[in-house]
Amino acid sequence: MAKIKIKMEKLSKIYNKGKPNEKVVLKNIDLQINDGELVAIIGKSGAGKSTLLNIMACIERFTYGSYKLMGTEIGGRNEHDLCRIRNERIGLVMQDFALVEELTSIENVMIPLDFSKSGDSGSEKQALKALEDVGIADLAMKRCNMLSGGQKQRVAIARAIAAHPGLILADEPTGALDTITSYEIMEMFKSLNKQGKTVVIVTHDPKVAEQCQRVIEISDGTIIS
Numbered sequence: 001m002a003k004i005k006i007k008m009e010k011l012s013k014i015y016n017k018g019k020p021n022e023k024v025v026l027k028n029i030d031l032q033i034n035d036g037e038l039v040a041i042i043g044k045s046g047a048g049k050s051t052l053l054n055i056m057a058c059i060e061r062f063t064y065g066s067y068k069l070m071g072t073e074i075g076g077r078n079e080h081d082l083c084r085i086r087n088e089r090i091g092l093v094m095q096d097f098a099l100v101e102e103l104t105s106i107e108n109v110m111i112p113l114d115f116s117k118s119g120d121s122g123s124e125k126q127a128l129k130a131l132e133d134v135g136i137a138d139l140a141m142k143r144c145n146m147l148s149g150g151q152k153q154r155v156a157i158a159r160a161i162a163a164h165p166g167l168i169l170a171d172e173p174t175g176a177l178d179t180i181t182s183y184e185i186m187e188m189f190k191s192l193n194k195q196g197k198t199v200v201i202v203t204h205d206p207k208v209a210e211q212c213q214r215v216i217e218i219s220d221g222t223i224i225s
């Protein structure tokens, strides 16, 4: 039987709870993602896709319900625990790359590695290996503000995979890229999935979604298919 990677039960997210500007963004989400799946999350702007992905990534908290990541309940954990869980289990690719523009590619990839291992000397090798895996080892010493959008996205993916997490989460990873570069980036996610990683991609692009094994559509904070 397939192992469960992500399990959400009756999960809700309310911003500004109890205030006049209270907003229910996710309502009673029931969701299961198994080990090794390649899943797309689609839906209109404002539907709650990023909120859902950020909760999966343990960078945002939920208000009600339960979220188990590889069997570990995430609700009620302190920041320290959440940080550790994130570092060990999750590789996150943010919508706008979220790189430190003034640093080189390799320095960007090393940020989470240094953070999780307090400056282990192996992290430079590990970062270089990750850059190699995404095909840009030659750009290791180049500052990120000198790179193209596609190259930046590769650095962001290298940073996400460097610590070998089993779960890769990506928010609109092809949103800012041209068709050919989008295709290459999608090939990379598919190849990571073939290597056994569970991959969840938030996307507006039907071409990206149709390459995934399963598509979850959310509308107004609810899963509709």
Ligand SMILES: Nc1ncnc2c1ncn2[C@@H]1O[C@H](COP(=O)(O)OP(=O)(O)OP(=O)(O)O)[C@@H](O)[C@H]1O
Residues within 6 Å of the ligand: 015, 016, 023, 025, 043, 044, 045, 046, 047, 048, 049, 050, 051, 052
């Ligand atoms: N910090 C916040 N405080 C209050 N409301 C928020 C906050 N962050 C997001 N929202 C609201 O939550 C809803 C869902 O936002 P979310 O970013 O998850 O949508 P999305 O589906 O990712 O949209 P897009 O496709 O435009 O990225 C939106 O109505 C948004 O305005």
Ligand SMILES: [Mg+2]
Residues within 6 Å of the ligand: 049, 050, 051
């Ligand atoms: Mg979003």
